[in-house]
Amino acid sequence: MATTSVMHTVLVPVKQDRREIFFQDVIRGLSAKSKYLDSKYFYDAEGDRLFQEIMRCHEYYPTNCEMEILQEQSAAISQTILAHTSRFDIVELGAGDATKSIHLLKELLNTGKDFTYYPVDISANVITQLEQSLPAQLPSLKVNGLNGEYFDMLKEANVLSAKNKVILCMGGNIGNFTPAEARKFCRQLRSCLQPGDLLMIGFDLKKHPQIILDAYNDSAGITRDFNLNLLKRINRELDGNFDITKFGHYPTYDPGTGACKSYLVSLEEQDVRIGEQTIHFDLHETIYMEISQKYDLEAAEQLATLSGFETVGNFFDQKKWFADSMWLCV
Template identity: 60%
Template structure:
């Protein structure tokens, strides 16, 4: 839930159906959090980002609003001309502050936003130049790594990659390590990665962000069952499920589940899924990191940490790593 994945309507018989059935026929059951974001899911996530308990968005926004000039100095120290590549650019609400600082420093760069949504890329290419007339932009629509490879065919300049919004937290530790290894393999020595991490902190504060008293996060998780009903001919009775969140301060894993309140059967298309009473569906992870965890991840995956940018409360960090 730590970043918004732009909604994609997925037709019956598609990958959505296949992924849902694979997950609900597994033991233990799971659903992919990438399907949270239909139109209603988008609206609920906007409410989550406005909750006082959900500190992540404001924490990273504060870093970029107040420290982008300093971050631009770190980027420029690597030499002249470069490509700024943002993985999962979304609407660039936060990264626009860095883009502005880079332009004010009169640096020679091209911005390559990458997003799986063609709508997002079209919107960025149309609207960002209106806000930043000097910006050179070339949007890339597709998978992160395929589009990163495409960017390398377009330009051989130094790469500075942005992976913001605690996106890395949507992976467990093994997945995060594999992702960073794959990313390092696509980059060259002295390229930079600027990557956002939500830091370990008081467990009660973390849990409140994913289990708010108003039940907004609960409705966000349950909406995925509603989406299955709407798009995949499901018959989930939403009242037969409840949301449960847990946080382990030792491992830093904050996990969300839906719990079956009764023994029940649910039909999805031609398939029937059996639930035992109290059986869970694993929905997502939001991994939290210590500073030592972050440095260890960098060293394991071929990066050298060179700087950290914190918000004032030190809830969040944007780490700057250099490729070895």
Template identity: 80%
Template sequence: MATTSVMHTVLVPLKQDQQEIFSQDVIRGLSAKNKYLDSKYFYDAEGDRLFQEIMRCHEYYLTNCEMEILREQSAVISQTILSHTRHFDVVELGAGDATKSIHLLKELLKTGQDFTYYPVDISGNVITQLERSLPRQLPALKVHGLHGEYFDMLQQAGILSRKTKVVLCMGGNIGNFTPPEARKFCRQLRNYLQPGDIVIIGFDLKKHPQIILDAYNDAAGFTRDFNLNLLKRINQELGGNFDISKFDHYPTYDPGTGACKSYLVSLEEQDVKIGDHTFHFGLHEPVYMEISQKYDLESIGQMATQSGFETVADFFDSRRWFADCMWLCI
């Protein structure tokens, strides 16, 4: 009979420390000459809910593209992993609801390999939900949730288990960095891994600009609400007094560089208080919220090589709009 193994979530750092860091990051961003907010703070409980709505939007093709890859090709991906290692654990950075990676986890379980799944997410709500739902869906799966920053939790996973790591960076999360930041992230990732470890990383590929722009400006307004929700979170957690009706969501896409960026634009001249701090917003002043960088295969291959990886395989959806790339640590 299959057994379920769910271990205690690692809560690092402490909640009060996280709130202090949140406050410092917000004050720093809104004090800058060109105002910005850190997109990692989108994901409170309401942000998680709104992002689930975004992923269900027909305009947001990324989810369906990667879901197709994992649903249709997980057996091949599993066999490719097993051709390199049979003594491993799976670590997923930014696990979300695991609705895509669950297909690969199922295939790996079918092989009879003894592995633990370590979902990592900055949202404690996400980890709690995964630890409740995954054992019901995959009773044989060992789950150990890790709540915190990616590299801190990857290091924690290395302490908990000395097995080879299969690290999943799904959903095109690498696109949340500019290309220089992405290269830095991949080099840092490599520094936390050992030769023989495997990374499977999702990249949204360049395509017709309108397809990309529509994905970040859905007709139902979920992406708009997702961005504005961060202002609500600042009000609730940091004592802010943002009037949400006085800001609008504005996405842009540059097909030359592949940079898709989102802004909140002030609809009037106004002052906003957050605790003891007051911030002035000019009429039409933008607040930079996030980037969703798009790539071509040549630049992806260069990033792998420059970061200390060797490309093992690239897996595409049927339209070749998205790629899950398997890299080997060398």
């Protein structure tokens, strides 16, 4: 019987440094002419919990679409991987709870290949949960959890293993960037990889605008609570005094550009204290929270080419609302 190797590599700054970086990022964003907050700070323990709830909302289709792909097509995805490399490790960026990737991991284990799964997540809470849950579900899986920023942890994975890397960037995470930022991200990702490495990347495809808008404005208000939770986190960790009842949640979708954006709107003129800093909000002034960019297949394949990859496979759900594209490093 194979043994399970579970290691936890934590490469994050000490707590005080993290708090100071968080504080500086918040003040920088809220002092800008057009206020914004960095979406990476959504994910404290409560943010993780709320995001899991969002993914279970009936309006939030991407989860079910991609789950269908992984449940129904993991054998085909596995065959595509094995057609390009025989010695590899899996690195998942933004692993979450791994409920989708576990289907592919199980399929790859069934091929008898010896590989290690490196889940990467900015949330230490997520990594801890994966270390507890995955060995129970897949006893033969070797796991090395990496807690930190994507590129730092990808470099760490390259130090730990000389095998080809199969990078999983699922969940439509590429949509968290504007198109220009996505090109920069993919090029930076390519710079961390070697020819022959693979990247499976999820794209939320363009569809009827109302379907998309409803996904980011669910009837239960969970997406609203997810956005407002960042203000609560600022209150708790940075000595802030946001009154969340004085902010509303406002999502938008532009079907022409494919940009779905979320804002918080100040419902009155107000001053908010964060530590020793005071931030003024005008009535109806907005805080830009995040983008979820939607793609068509042509734009996705163009992104691959511009970033140093070649598309070697596309896997769709039945409705063709979502695509997991397999890219080869060239």
